[in-house]
Amino acid sequence: MDTAAIFSNCRLCPRKCGADRTAGKGFCGETNVISAARASLHKWEEPCIAYKNGAGTVFFSGCNLHCVYCQNNIISNELHGKSLSVSELADVFLRLQDSGADNIELVTPTHFVPLIINSLDKVKHRLTIPVVYNTGGYELCETIAMLDGYIDVYLPDIKYRSPDIAKNYSSAPDYFEYASRAVLAMTRQVGALQYNSEGGLVRGTVIRHLVLPSHRHDSISIMEWIAENISPENALVSIMGQYTPFVFIPDSFPELKRRVTKMEYNSVTDRAAELGLNGFSQDRSSASEDYVPDFSFQGL
Numbered sequence: 648m649d650t651a652a653i654f655s656n657c658r659l660c661p662r663k664c665g666a667d668r669t670a671g672k673g674f675c676g677e678t679n680v681i682s683a684a685r686a687s688l689h690k691w692e693e694p695c696i697a698y699k700n701g702a703g704t705v706f707f708s709g710c711n712l713h714c715v716y717c718q719n720n721i722i723s724n725e726l727h728g729k730s731l732s733v734s735e736l737a738d739v740f741l742r743l744q745d746s747g748a749d750n751i752e753l754v755t756p757t758h759f760v761p762l763i764i765n766s767l768d769k770v771k772h773r774l775t776i777p778v779v780y781n782t783g784g785y786e787l788c789e790t791i792a793m794l795d796g797y798i799d800v801y802l803p804d805i806k807y808r809s810p811d812i813a814k815n816y817s818s819a820p821d822y823f824e825y826a827s828r829a830v831l832a833m834t835r836q837v838g839a840l841q842y843n844s845e846g847g848l849v850r851g852t853v854i855r856h857l858v859l860p861s862h863r864h865d866s867i868s869i870m871e872w873i874a875e876n877i878s879p880e881n882a883l884v885s886i887m888g889q890y891t892p893f894v895f896i897p898d899s900f901p902e903l904k905r906r907v908t909k910m911e912y913n914s915v916t917d918r919a920a921e922l923g924l925n926g927f928s929q930d931r932s933s934a935s936e937d938y939v940p941d942f943s944f945q946g947l
């Protein structure tokens with residue numbers, strides 16, 4: 648893929664900054680050079696994503712959302728990362744496969760999609776494990792279309808339904824408008840859920856949602872949208888309760904400075920069950936700063 652035209656007027660995500668990333672950075676904070684902070688086996692994923700040795704995660708630096716509560720703040724907002732060429736990233740994929748990874752999991756990849764495609768083009772004939780696209784969900788359908796034939800499993804967030812909440816926490820009042828369309832495009836592209844003999848997902852979509860303190864009604868509204876629009880044959884739902892209030896959360900968001908209560912979390916999982924959604928719930932007891940990976944360029 649010829650990336651020069653794409654990066655000289657970047658419109659890869661709904662921000663549509665038009666940034667010239669050959670000379671500078673856009674809202675996501677990244678240039679036209681791949682930057683990543685860690686590549687390693689990661690066991691703390693859904694049981695169908697990390698089912699044996701762990702997901703082969705590559706954590707990319709930068710992000711198009713900059714959520715005020717982001718647990719990966721050091722790489723998403725502070726842009727901690729190591730530069731990689733397209734060939735070096737391709738080698739990282741092969742090393743992860745050689746180390747026994749259950750898949751290649753691309754974490755926050757949106758702003759590097761054309762370069763990731765070029766890396767996958769170099770090695771996809773040698774990859775025997777699925778490629779997973781783990782995204783915050785703020786995506787353009789056009790960018791998802793570029794990934795057709797490269798991605799086996801989509802792992803998108805749907806973070807917010809309310810424009811006000813999305814505006815306050817991620818400066819993206821149009822978040823749900825774009826995320827909902829993108830998730831529908833993902834499910835259409837990869838189709839029905841398919842598993843290997845060990846229970847690992849080799850095709851399909853897993854929609855993640857992190858329950859935030861004080862916003863359970865928005866979470867329930869997201870569950871209702873999923874039930875109305877996506878067949879359980881095409882997508883699982885992963886409801887996460889491990890929200891951790893980090894010290895850097897601004898004082899202007901006092902409601903985010905506590906954990907999610909049992910009542911809040913259970914009200915969301917109960918409604919998902921009533922709606923017949925299939926998937927996972929992640930125990931509130933896993934809420935801990937210990938679950939933040941060490942971004943010290945391991946595996947790069």
Ligand code: SF4
Pocket residue numbers: 657658659660661662663664665666668672673674675676677711757758
């Ligand atoms: S990927 Fe980055 S530079 Fe491109 S439109 Fe999105 S935020 Fe802007």
